[in-house]
Amino acid sequence: MGSIQLSVTGMTCGNCVKHVDHAIRSIAGVEDVQVDLASGKVSIQGAFPEGLEPIITALSEEGYPATVTSGIPTEAAAKAGSCKSGGSCCCN
Ligand SMILES: [Cu+2]
DSSP, X not given: OEEEXXXXXXXXXXXXXXXXXXXXXXXXTEEEEEEETTTTEEEEEEOOTTOSXXXXXXXXXXXXXXXXXXXXXXXXXXXXXXXXXXXXXXOO
């Protein structure tokens, strides 16, 4: 479980919010989504087993290009940051 924030461009009305919400919820691992139309900020809670690329891709296919503003930037970075010393270390 983690939480990330995206900045989504192109949302202009409540229907856009629904599109964005639905596109994100269709991704495996996503537990909850909050979309703020005014700021374009989207918060997502979930497990993201395949990283954030599927979410970014789904949004851009819907016509709402998104950038990650906080959280796990890419699957590669998530892997690079994973600890190899076992479960009880300080780097999590
Ligand atoms: Cu709209």
